[in-house]
Amino acid sequence: MKDEKLPRKEKFSEWYNEILQMAEIVDVRYPIKGICVWYPFGFALRQRIYSILRSLLDVDHQEVMFPLLIPENEFMKEAEHIKGFEEEVYWVTKGGSKSLEMPLALRPTSETAIYPILRLWIRSHVDLPLKIYQIVNTFRCETKHTRPLIRVREITSFKEAHTAHSTWEEAELQVKDALKLYGDFFRKLAVPHVITKRPDWDKFPGSDYSMAVDTLMPDGKALQIGTVHHLGKNFSKTFDIRYEDPVGEQRYVNQTCYGISERCVAAMISVHGDDKGLVLPPEIAPTQIVIIPIAAKGKDVLGACKHALEMLKVAYRVVLDDSQERPGAKYYRWEMKGVPLRAEIGPREMEEGEVMLVRRDTFEREAVHLSKLSKAVEDKLSAIHADLYEKARQSLESRIAGCKTLDEAKVAIRKGMAKVSWCGEEGCGLRMEEATSGVVLGELAAVERGKCLICDKKTDKVVLMARSY
């Protein structure tokens, strides 16, 4: 880790790039633009986040693993889907010095890898619903400006779930379940978010409709952190995925798919971090508590530190930093890494049988007697999570402004989201985007009487607009 100063978080773009390197999340110095290396610490963070995602999915999904390479003929089967991806697909055309008979796509997403096999796995209504997921690397040959964890060429950590159902309505219920699951997941990361239905011109290529989970980054731009797509029978017809219903008739399945990428890590870092580095929700933090001895001549504080370590390590991920550095250097380092609680023990604490607990998020200090340490730590960690979430939620809500005019919307999206009425016509939506230089994120579930900002038609529809990553 470089012993340098992090840029202030106000300068978000600089802060973001630097914190990834200084906190050792990802190393951006890999010799291909838009492709990063996960440091050991970043990888540990990634693993904790994805193990939470796994535990939520494992309740009723099965984890599988499909190949990276997709033959061109399979990849090209779904016309809409292709149109959406073809300019971004990496193609393997050579093996050794020979040209391949058929080019192989690096999956940008796995519908066309998985669905030819689902065709074999699904025979009868008893095979339904089928719910699988995988966590894999996917690839996009990005032409836009890349940004670590946010817009990358190798998405190292794409969680994609795929489900098949008898009816369109059942698939719709799955869309709702998936959104609920994503809500639970992002609450564990203490990342507040909004859910909208993407407009038709921005839905997943080949879907009936797309739902999206967005959050707001500190610079006021929206970041899509999860999507859920209702695929209807579009892919099942293309890939001939049928089941025999209870009366013996062959029917096409209805499908959904939903994904989350390492953008969830980017959001978690960006929403909570501060001028001193990462601030991690306790459930995510690879180290939850760091014990730091404040040495003084003739006092064996280390013994007291070890005692506290023994007490805490039963229930928490705790580290005793007994290196030779001065305490200030240790503070700097562990603050950068976002460790939620610091436990200091100096001569005074030792004499009183106490530990000084310092919260990473507020720097609030409290001396706690050893006999009450475990309980105090438990309370503080859960308070940290609740406070992080509440603060972030308020910040998000304060940056969503109801707007009655294009001008108001244009102003609102400089620092967040604009909530506006829209008639539902694509033409009006696109004109709203043009006039504000923002995008229509999508429609809220809420119903609000109003008039379309463009055509003045009465409408119940409200959409969120924002600048977006």
Add this chain to the structure above:
Amino acid sequence: MKDEKLPRKEKFSEWYNEILQMAEIVDVRYPIKGICVWYPFGFALRQRIYSILRSLLDVDHQEVMFPLLIPENEFMKEAEHIKGFEEEVYWVTKGGSKSLEMPLALRPTSETAIYPILRLWIRSHVDLPLKIYQIVNTFRCETKHTRPLIRVREITSFKEAHTAHSTWEEAELQVKDALKLYGDFFRKLAVPHVITKRPDWDKFPGSDYSMAVDTLMPDGKALQIGTVHHLGKNFSKTFDIRYEDPVGEQRYVNQTCYGISERCVAAMISVHGDDKGLVLPPEIAPTQIVIIPIAAKGKDVLGACKHALEMLKVAYRVVLDDSQERPGAKYYRWEMKGVPLRAEIGPREMEEGEVMLVRRDTFEREAVHLSKLSKAVEDKLSAIHADLYEKARQSLESRIAGCKTLDEAKVAIRKGMAKVSWCGEEGCGLRMEEATSGVVLGELAAVERGKCLICDKKTDKVVLMARSY
């Protein structure tokens, strides 16, 4: 799962291909030859095996994740290394419809992806030793006959560790540590193995020397299931990986790397499986015990089964199969999946307050009183592991034959390994291979007086020969 009969294990090749499909390990019907799909059950098995490998490595290695794509110029830097891989490398040459400025290799292994970054991570002797690993997908455009989990084009589960040290001797100690770790790992899979030093003509391209872990498959062919390479300074000079030693001088690091692929899954399946399906060591089995009610009119055996389930699930991965199938169909299914212990409860067991425990490996049956169930299960599971390992070890040892002539060696390698004396000259080694149609796996650590099979020269060296995968 297809309700079909598994070929007998004597016909190993057929048995192997069928069991992967019937036990739902991998689906070989993916539309690219040599590339498979992990079924949910196979994936669960893979996860258990790799979490054991992770826990062994995590003691003193850090997990990281490096990119899949390697720029051609980096990939081409180490001349020896390239020669070893160039005919097997897949190349990405297009992004969308455009040709890339520089072709990108799909990693066949990650030295050339990792070492340009290690150059940045290592500055001083305090950064050493550095020990990292990753579990990733790698690619080989195989021209030989492919075989699921054994010779594949996408290796989905390549664990590769990379270490850097101050001195050649320290790196050599790491080679020994890695071999010990691999030994521990394969003992957990109850897979016996031999360790040899690969002959120079078969070492890892760019290494000083290679150590290898091999096991014997049921058809008598050797399967390489792990390798450990001493890289010396070959790569550190190419990639300019230096450290400042304690007196301020710049020195090149000494490196090792070592890998294990999904061949470990193939070996575990092949060594233990039988005519009825998988036989899994208890630590690996996704389900360790299946409880099967043997229904009879007017007897509520299900209650007793649930009681046993509650008792066992505290400490074991246990399933109660209360589906409507007849017991025989259940036996078939769970035997195919290799569940180590079956617990049957019928009217008689219920009345006696007993459970009938049936071992998957021996089909030995024993009625156990509920009060002694937990202890009995613990004992049986540990006996199953010990017996599986011992049986496999004896089988391996019985198929290693000391041979004094080429003819004896030729006969020995029809069913296993031949142990022969060799002078150490490459010419003699190659002639031994030619004369026996086998390969020299490598040199044993043991010293045995003898004469080279080819040149008759006196020697202490003994090598193992075999046919190999």
